[in-house]
Amino acid sequence: MNAQSDTVSLIKGNEAIAKGALAAGCQCYFAYPITPQSDIPEYLSGELPRQGGEFIQAESEIGAINMLLGVAACGKRAMTSSSSPGISLKQEGISYLAGSELPGVIVNITRGSPGLGSIDPSQGDYYQATRGGGHGDYRMLVLAPSTCQEAYDLTIRAFDLAFAYRNPVMILGDAILGQMKEPVLERRETVDTSQEASEWALSGAKDRPRRLIKSLYLADGALAEHNERLQAKYQEMHKEQDWEEFATQDSQVLVVAFGSVGRIAKSAIRMLRGQGYRIGLFRPVTLYPFPSERLRELAKNNSLITIENNAGQMVDDVRLAVRNVSDSAFHGVMPGKLPSAEDFLTPILHVWEQNSQIAQAAER
């Protein structure tokens, strides 16, 4: 590692992701313009070639994800980014990446959906991201930043995870994260990744047997065996569970929220703490694998409310995590509406009241 002086700059979340990719040693980046993520291709179209990398404005989202697949097959670090409708188009390629066990980073700066929706914030793509999205029984690691700094750091981590597991990794942000500006501390060190794929990547069959990267398994039993191996890998990924806890040391009600909604919920919790309510926050950073074990532990001493900028998607994972121990209330702000901390106060206090009544009944 070649350490240089770190710098802090005031940048948008989208730019933080682009800079994170460069810091991670991303060599190729392909994308198609779509709001609210176009700052990423605009930034990398200049910076990546300057640093010796390859940028292509692809003819389509499908073209972009398949260019990434080609780079991944050569064991090089590559990224693509888009927003909700564009991510739908990439699903075929993501399934092939998973089936062929190829690493790559896919950024989804989500927008209001379904259909063309709007360019407003939304968390409506949670299911699509965490359930695979494309055809087949595969999973992707999904990282959900809530600040520009986290967007930068998690982008670097996404590349490392993609190569550690030979699997696609998604950064799931939203229009709030992509468009807001915050100070970001940039890592100024270069990491040598030249040998990370030397055991499997294509490079021409010189002085070794030829290599084949594919997802087609027609021989009797071969696909089932391949799927067994993939599932074992997805189990292995569970050790990557990551989350943020805020004010959980004495909390009685726990808000579960991810990404931008997680930080808005934190503001609401600060307001309520000021009034003496013991509320805490659990913010999953990895959406897949979902940090179930820790949440289950916290659920023993907390009543839960899950808050999302959708009609209720992550709440399924919350309820699965705490099944037979607890349950979770839900408050949803529909995609297309910018959530505010004030919006969350009444739903949280409602759970607090219910929790108090249950506690009083138990005392009687």
Next chain:
Amino acid sequence: MSSQPQAEERVAFALPLTMSGASTHFCPGCHHGIIHRLMGECLEQNGLGESAICVGSVGCSVFIYNYIDVDAVEAPHGRAPAVATGVKRALPDRFVFGYQGDGDLAAIGFSEIMHCANRGEDVTIIFVNNTVFGMTGGQMAPTTLLGQNTTTSPKGRDMDKDGAPLNMSELIASLDGTAYSSRVAVNTIKNIKQAKKALKKAYRAQNQKQGFSFIEFLSACPTNWKMTPLQANEHVGTTLMQRFPLGVFRDTVE
């Protein structure tokens, strides 16, 4: 593999080192096998076996990696030119080629092939045109001839409803990124020799980084054409070539 030649014996015909020697799964009379052989010979004769990366596609062509014994990656249906673009941008000094059928390239992959050519990517795409979706049972393709009966054009391809066949070599020749675009056939010895010359030209275009190179092979599909191998071979010359003339449509290779 063949045994070593004895003294005074001379090898007249050997398997190129770029080929695996596996028996093909293709139907009797299919032209894929001949095309594979030509590609393998040209790879070997140009010394490209150790630098080649093959991009497979979907359809009968998918198993090219069982026969051409070089590094290979399988692309989703129609996406081989985008995957090849990624491979070439990652490893600009390797020889990158794709192998696609007409359903793959001219239907679902039309966007990828046109833009790959238009960007002038230094890759070579081999396009096998047998006028049908072969693997799936002989459905109509963008290259199906007018009036041709297929399982999804039972009354023959209709100009008014289905449009006319796409002449991909001519379309690709119209793009400035294309260095070489030609249509060849392997139905006669003369055409096979001509096809091999075209392959070598396309390989040269890539090796000299002169732009995108494209070769369309007319190919027989006796099974889906419901013909004997001999009839199908003859049909290539008598019928396919009327709509799809052989020739070089763009050549800026120095």
